[in-house]
Amino acid sequence: MNWFGFGFNGFGQIRTNEKLTDGESAGDANVTYPISIDIVCRNLEEEPVQICQHNSNVDTQIRTSWSRRAALHSNRLPSRDNNWQTAQPETAVKGDGRLCLAGFGVGTPSQKGCGGCVEESRGCQDAHISEGYLALSFTDRVECWNSERNEKKPGWSMVIPDNTGPSLAFPLVPGGYIASNPPFYRPLSPQLLAVSLALGTEHAVLLTASGDIYTWGSGSHGQLGHGDLSPQEEPRAMEALMGMSMSTVAAGGWHSVCTSAGGDLYVWGWNESGQVGLPSRALRGEQQKSQDTGGASTCKDEEESYDDVFISIQAFPALVDVTQSCEVSKISCGSRHTAAVTSTGDLYTWGWGEYGQLGQGTENSSDEPRRVEFFKDQGLRVVDVVCGPWNTFVSAIKEDPSLHPDTNIINPLTKNDIEWKNCL
Amino acid sequence: MAELWSAISAALPVTEAEFPLDFSEKVEPSVVDVLKRCRQQLYTGSGRWRQNAQIILDFSWEKLNTGTWRDVDKEWRCLYSYGCLFKVAALCRDDASSARVQEAIRTCDLGLLMGAAIMDNILQTFVRILQNEIGKRHSNEENPSEGVSAKKMKVDCVSVPVVKQALAVPRVHCPSLESFKKDYLDPQKPVILEGIIDHWPAFKNHPWSIEYLQTVAGCRTVPVEVGSRYTDEEWSQTLLTVNEFIDRYIVVKDASSLGYLAQHQLFDQVPELKDDIRIPDYCCLGEGDEDDITINAWFGPGGTVSPLHQDPQQNFLAQVVGRKYIRLYSPEDTEKLYPHQLQLLHNTSQVEVESPDVVRFPEFVKAPYLECVLQPGEVLFIPVKHWHYVRSLELSFSVSFWWS
Numbered sequence: 011m012n013w014f015g016f017g018f019n020g021f022g023q024i025r026t027n028e029k030l031t032d033g034e035s036a037g038d039a040n041v042t043y044p045i046s047i048d049i050v051c052r053n054l055e056e057e058p059v060q061i062c063q064h065n066s067n068v069d070t071q072i073r074t075s076w077s078r079r080a081a082l083h084s085n086r087l088p089s090r091d092n093n094w095q096t097a098q099p100e101t102a103v104k105g106d107g108r109l110c111l112a113g114f115g116v117g118t119p120s121q122k123g124c125g126g127c128v129e130e131s132r133g134c135q136d137a138h139i140s141e142g143y144l145a146l147s148f149t150d151r152v153e154c155w156n157s158e159r160n161e162k163k164p165g166w167s168m169v170i171p172d173n174t175g176p177s178l179a180f181p182l183v184p185g186g187y188i189a190s191n192p193p194f195y196r197p198l199s200p201q202l203l204a205v206s207l208a209l210g211t212e213h214a215v216l217l218t219a220s221g222d223i224y225t226w227g228s229g230s231h232g233q234l235g236h237g238d239l240s241p242q243e244e245p246r247a248m249e250a251l252m253g254m255s256m257s258t259v260a261a262g263g264w265h266s267v268c269t270s271a272g273g274d275l276y277v278w279g280w281n282e283s284g285q286v287g288l289p290s291r292a293l294r295g296e297q298q299k300s301q302d303t304g305g306a307s308t309c310k311d312e313e314e315s316y317d318d319v320f321i322s323i324q325a326f327p328a329l330v331d332v333t334q335s336c337e338v339s340k341i342s343c344g345s346r347h348t349a350a351v352t353s354t355g356d357l358y359t360w361g362w363g364e365y366g367q368l369g370q371g372t373e374n375s376s377d378e379p380r381r382v383e384f385f386k387d388q389g390l391r392v393v394d395v396v397c398g399p400w401n402t403f404v405s406a407i408k409e410d411p412s413l414h415p416d417t418n419i420i421n422p423l424t425k426n427d428i429e430w431k432n433c434l
Numbered sequence: 435m436a437e438l439w440s441a442i443s444a445a446l447p448v449t450e451a452e453f454p455l456d457f458s459e460k461v462e463p464s465v466v467d468v469l470k471r472c473r474q475q476l477y478t479g480s481g482r483w484r485q486n487a488q489i490i491l492d493f494s495w496e497k498l499n500t501g502t503w504r505d506v507d508k509e510w511r512c513l514y515s516y517g518c519l520f521k522v523a524a525l526c527r528d529d530a531s532s533a534r535v536q537e538a539i540r541t542c543d544l545g546l547l548m549g550a551a552i553m554d555n556i557l558q559t560f561v562r563i564l565q566n567e568i569g570k571r572h573s574n575e576e577n578p579s580e581g582v583s584a585k586k587m588k589v590d591c592v593s594v595p596v597v598k599q600a601l602a603v604p605r606v607h608c609p610s611l612e613s614f615k616k617d618y619l620d621p622q623k624p625v626i627l628e629g630i631i632d633h634w635p636a637f638k639n640h641p642w643s644i645e646y647l648q649t650v651a652g653c654r655t656v657p658v659e660v661g662s663r664y665t666d667e668e669w670s671q672t673l674l675t676v677n678e679f680i681d682r683y684i685v686v687k688d689a690s691s692l693g694y695l696a697q698h699q700l701f702d703q704v705p706e707l708k709d710d711i712r713i714p715d716y717c718c719l720g721e722g723d724e725d726d727i728t729i730n731a732w733f734g735p736g737g738t739v740s741p742l743h744q745d746p747q748q749n750f751l752a753q754v755v756g757r758k759y760i761r762l763y764s765p766e767d768t769e770k771l772y773p774h775q776l777q778l779l780h781n782t783s784q785v786e787v788e789s790p791d792v793v794r795f796p797e798f799v800k801a802p803y804l805e806c807v808l809q810p811g812e813v814l815f816i817p818v819k820h821w822h823y824v825r826s827l828e829l830s831f832s833v834s835f836w837w838s
Contacts, residue, residue, distance in 0.1 A: 020468065020489055039482070076493070077464035114464040141462045158463075212500055228501065239778070263496060291670075322670070345496060364492070400492075 011393065013072060014044040014384075015079070017344075017367030017401025023079040023113035024401060026125075042366030042373060044384045044404065049081040049110070072405075074398030075139045078113035078157075080128075082137055107134045109146070115158070130155060130164070136180035140190035147180045147188070154194050166194050179206050187214075202245060210261030211345065215268070216245055221255030223248045223268055231264040231280035232325035239325065250326050251276065262343030263399070267350075268327070273337020275350060276327040283346045284377025285361030287330040291320035293377050332358050332379045344397035349404075350379065355391030357382045357404055365400045438535070441563045442526045445556060450477040454553070455516075460509050465493060469513075472520040484524040490517035498548055511550035515557060518545030522560050532571060536653060539564045540675070543655035546703050558705070561654075568653055594807060594827055595759050603762065603806040603814065614815075615719050619748075622817035624762050624804055627716075627750075630813055636710040636754050637811065642831055643755075644680060647733075651704045652677040659694045663739045665774075665782060684735050684829060694738040700731035701833075707731075714750050714813065717837045728836040735829055742771060742783035742823040747836040749816040753808045756830030760814060761787055761805045763821035770801035771821055787823040808832075 015024040017040065024041045026048060049070055071082040084107045111126035118125050128144070131137060136147040143165075144155040153164035171184055181188040186197040187207050198204055203219040213227030213234060224245035225234040232239060235248050255271040265279030265286055277286045284290040332338055336352035343349075347361030347368060358379040359368040366373055369382040382404075385392050390406040397403070447453045453476075455469050468489050475483035494517055497510035518541050525538040542564065545557045605626045609617070618625045636642045658679050661669030674682070676695075683693030701708035708729075717727055728747075736756070744765065751760075763771060771783040772795050785795045792799060807827070808814050816822050818838075 018489075020486075021464065039485075077462075114467065141464060211496075230502070264499070295672075364488075 011070060011405045011407060013047050013049050013070065013081075014404045014406060015047045015401060016041045016044045016369040017398070018365040019401070021077045021114040023074075023077070023398070026112045026118075040366040040373065041401075042369070043371045044369050044382065047403070070405075071136075072396040072403045073109075073137055073139050074396060074401070074403065075141050076399045077141060078111050078116065078139055079398065079403065080137060080139050081110045081112075082134075083108050083110065107136075108132055109134060109137050109144075111139070138181055138188070138190060143190060145181070145188050145190070145194070147183070152183060152188055152194075154188070166192070168195055178204070181209065182207050198245070206259055208259045208261035208266070208343075210266065210343070211263045213261060213266070214245075215259045215261045215266045217256055217259045217268070221257070221271065223251050223256050223259060225266065232323040233261075233264050233266050233279035235266060235278040235325065235327050237326045239323070248327065258341055260341045260343045260348075262348065262397075263345035265343060265346075265348070267341045267343055267348055269338045269341055273339065273353060275330050275332055275338045275341070277330050277348065278324045278327045281321050281324055281377070283362035283375045285343075285346050285348050286321065286324045286328065287332075287348065287360050287379055288321040288324060288328060288377065289319070290377040291322060293375055294320070297374075330379065333381070340394050342395045342397040342402075344402065345399040347397065347402070349395045349397055349402050351392050351395050355385075355393070355406075355409065357385055357392040357395060359402065367397070367401050369402060438526050438530055438563070438567050441566075442523060442560065445559045445563065446476070446523070450474065453477075457513070458509055460507060461513060465490070465513070468493075469516060472516075476520060476523055479527070483520060487517055487520035487524055491521060508550050511548065512552050515545045515549030515552045518542060518549060518557060519552070519560075522557075532568075535564055535567055535571075539568070539653050540655045543703065544673075547655075547657070565653065594757070595805075597805050597807055601803060601805050603760075603804045611716060611719060614716050618815060619716075619719055619817075622820070624817060624820060625815050626806060626808065627714075627813040627815060628811070630714060631712070631752050632811060634711055634754075640710055642710070644684065648677060648680065650706045651700075654704060656695055656700065656703070657698055658683070659696050660691055662692055663741050665741050665779065692735065692738055694732075694734035696732050696734065696738070696740070697730050699729060701729050711752075711833055714752075714835060716750070717835060720748065720837045722838045726838065730834045730836070732830070732832040732834065734826060736826050738826045738830070740822075740824040742785060742787050742821050744781050744819045744821045745816075745836065746818065747838050748818045750835040750837070751808070751814040751816060752833045752835070753810050753812050753814075754831045754833060755810060756826060756828045757810070758808045758830055758832065759805070759825045759827055760808055761803050761823045762816065763801055763803050765819040765821070767801040768821070770797040772798065783821065788825070
């Protein structure tokens, strides 16, 4: 699998190999167009392995915070006889993962490793990173480390009882979930039968086993989807979606997204940058201003020609037509933007785009879902998307039927990179 | 052009070492890293400092919009002001076009509106420098008076409501502190005070007019309420310069949308206007300091409406330009006024005062009230929690003093 990134790169979380010049940090410039990101960690295997393409039996997930990006390598060992099937059961070490960071405070890559290997993460199954903390989930425990990682022990940890119930997606843990700030452990009623949880900046969106959605937290921008602006201290069922079976949830700064089992997309919350996918007055106003040459404003006339209704806060879920015939399979939210992957392997983005996080090659925002043409142009099939607050990471595979389905595209690495990687 | 930059940099600390960047632990190290980049680039003059300033602005803007406004930590408001400072410096660095100078003023205003004062209120210093620059450029231009004559207003045809004598708010001329306290403040009775603001420069030295406001504050960005009243669905707030506000909502008054520069602490933002008014002496009868008094500007065309509502402090409403129709209800009659249930609007009545729905709100017409047409030069005393409804009859500028 190959990961691509675009958007905010103020700490080099996308372009990690930038040379440092006076007065600049690694990657000041925004990345407005998807670029391949190098997430392979040289330290991953005990024995050095020929790493360039064709290898990745390493399943890698991405986790993000504002200033960092983490690659979560799940480390299924490649089989020795170059058999491209997945590793033999006895050599496969399920869930023995490792986390590698890029971005603020992380060293530059070297022969020894990617510069951001988190030793403490060896063997973890999942992780969440925030500005202040690094939360690691192991089979038997959860640990929360200070991001500076200048201590020998995690600041907080908790033992996980043997889980006999359905497997839970982090940050869900038996009995509750792990928040991004202290107090870390927050209990949840067992009656909810929680399956998946998305944490926004000040709200939460929960999916239950029955396909219902519960939300709680701040409601000031309609992000809870109950039709008003009141906060909710306890999880409250979203009545507007009752009776429909939902399959995924995502939460951003002030908006929320979910998909139904049938692939329909629902969005609600603040639409100030078009992140809900409905006409945004604030957005059109800004675009109008930048078109005006600065003379007497013609804004008023322009507004009158819009018969559309503008939505600044959508307090009930709205069905958003991403594209006419396709189903949405994966979703993710940044602080003020949204990304969706369709079952046909296309990526759509909309919302705030001033850091290039929409991947359209511009720094424009959009209140309409638009396909990111890069992937189609490159013959890539998008498989997953993970949004950081101001950027977007996408995993994709080459859509070439003549190649083995598990094969990935050639990573456009530099010559130097390939040379020292081929060591044995 | 270079003079602008030298004036701006003269207002800044001489060296990078003297430029303070002290924040609590609440501000993450990654953010401080960007701030230090901004500071370094300010003094070395190289690097992508416009971009880095924008990062600070965007990051702090998100913090300002997290949680309720009054709970936002002051650190984030300071951070926002720093972002404005660095952005203004970046805009003024090279040949600053008029558009850039205007954008710099707007940036300062956003910092003054949403940020917190930093470095001896340096944004206010910047605004003065930038306004001087605008002034210099205008006097070099060929048609300086073109603006003024074009700003003739549409004259309103106004129907002034006839105030029933029995319901009129009582009037008193320059009462002593003691008699005001005894007759009105202590018993909490509304009254119109005449003759107490005649000495204001806003009447004598710089009579407030459209032209005067444009000269003193035309390029300044202010919050404007758009829509007929804040209880309407269509109501919204936007940011405009005073010139834009006047062009769009005063000069050419469009019946379809009202704009109102309402409840804004304009006098903190534009010190020249603060010099034109005085805090009424009677405020000293209150418990708080002079610093605790909130002074708001209310400037708009005829037809602006503040729906019937109550405020948690005593109010002196001083009328400077134009006339307003005002109706007052006692807090004792609150039940007949049908306040909204929602927490957000529980200080606002559901009733449309001048055309009440007698079916939904039958008790309303039984509630006793006082009314008046407030004229320029008069000050209305609105006791705390007294319900009041205000409609401007023509172009109007009022100044309110909230005190305890």
